[in-house]
Amino acid sequence: MSKTKQTRPKATPPPSPINVPVLITSLVVLGTFIGLGVLLAGRSGSLQAEQARTEPAPLTAPPLRNEMGEGVAPVTDTSMLDASTEATENEPVQTPLPDAAAREEHTMAYPAPPPMTIDPKKSYQATITTPRGDIVIRLRPDIAPQTVNSFVFLSREGFYNGLTWHRVIEGFMAQGGDPTGTGMGGPGYNVPAEFTDKILFDRPGLVAMARASDPDSAGSQFFITTAPTPFLNQQYTIFGEVMQGQDVVNSIPLRDPATATTPGEPMLGITITEGTSDE
Known part of the structure; x- marks a missing residue:
């Protein structure tokens, strides 16, 4: 019998x-x-x-605030500001006096307004003589009796003789009647306001009193318009209107007293004539 060869399974190596x-x-x-x-x-x-x-942290602009502490938007439209600035520049103001000494030196010509001397039954005409010709003005005591009375008084006193047109703005007005030629002078007294709607600043050739911020601060300074100036209505006392010589007014040399280096053109004098109320 043959022997069967038996095989042994290979042994698995043990894990390391x-x-x-x-x-x-x-x-x-x-x-x-x-x-x-x-x-x-x-x-x-x-x-x-x-x-x-x-x-x-990144900076952020705080909102603008008014005096009440409420938030308001920044101003982007300056048209109203420009209009306000223009209106301020184009006003026939009488510059406030800097101190009491200047007031005494420049304005103490008369201690008080003159008594009423004009006759309301008469008409009054003022003729301003200038190097360029005469300016004839119809005075209006019917609407501004105290102002006309003062103007007639000063004119007859020779107060205006030799004074200058110290402030002349193109397309607006010519202003004079200041004894200092600076816009700071006057007669030593004030004339109360006499505003009216019976005559308005709707045309050139209107004669009115200049003043400071106080409506009752008119003195001797006056102006003549060279264009309609409706923004002056109810703000300045009109006391006359040009009858002849508006071309003379229009030709007065322009002058800004703040920047001028020479005196303004002079008034040689003012003559007052009177007649009946029918004239």
């Missing part, structure tokens, strides 16, 4: 034993790297937070 020291070393190294990563991440976050605390 775990090297505990190496494993521990690897875990320690891995833990070290993880710890370093966490530490670096934490420091980066802290730096970003610190930077955020120290950087200034």
Whole structure:
């Protein structure tokens, strides 16, 4: 009988034993790297937070506020401001006197307004003589009796003789009657306002009193318009109107007393004539 050859299964090699020291070393190294990563991440976050605390916040413009503390929008349309500025510049103002000494030197010619001497039953005409010709004015005691009375008084006293047109603005008016030629002078007294709607600043050739901010501060300074000036209505006392010589008024040299280097053109004198109320 033949013998059957038996084969033995190959033996599986036993697993390698775990090297505990190496494993521990690897875990320690891995833990070290993880710890370093966490530490670096934490420091980066802290730096970003610190930077955020120290950087200034973006600036934002606060809203404008009025005196009541209410928010208002910034002004973007300056047309009203321009109109207001223009109206201020184009007013026949009498410059306020700087101090009491200047007031005494420049205006103390008469201690008080004159008594009423004009006759309301008569008509009055003023003729201003200038180097360019005469300006004939019809005075209006019917609408401004106190103003006409003062103007007639000063004219007859020779107060206006040799005074200048110290402020002349193109397309607006010619102003004179200041003994100082600066816009700061007067007769030493004031004439109360006599505003009216019976005659308005709707044409050139109207004669009115200049004044300071006080409506009752007119003195000797007057102006003659060279164009319609409706913004002066109910603001300045009209006491006359040009009958002849408006071309003379229009030709008076322009002058701004704030920048002028030479005196204004003079008035040679003012003559007053009177007649009956029917004339």
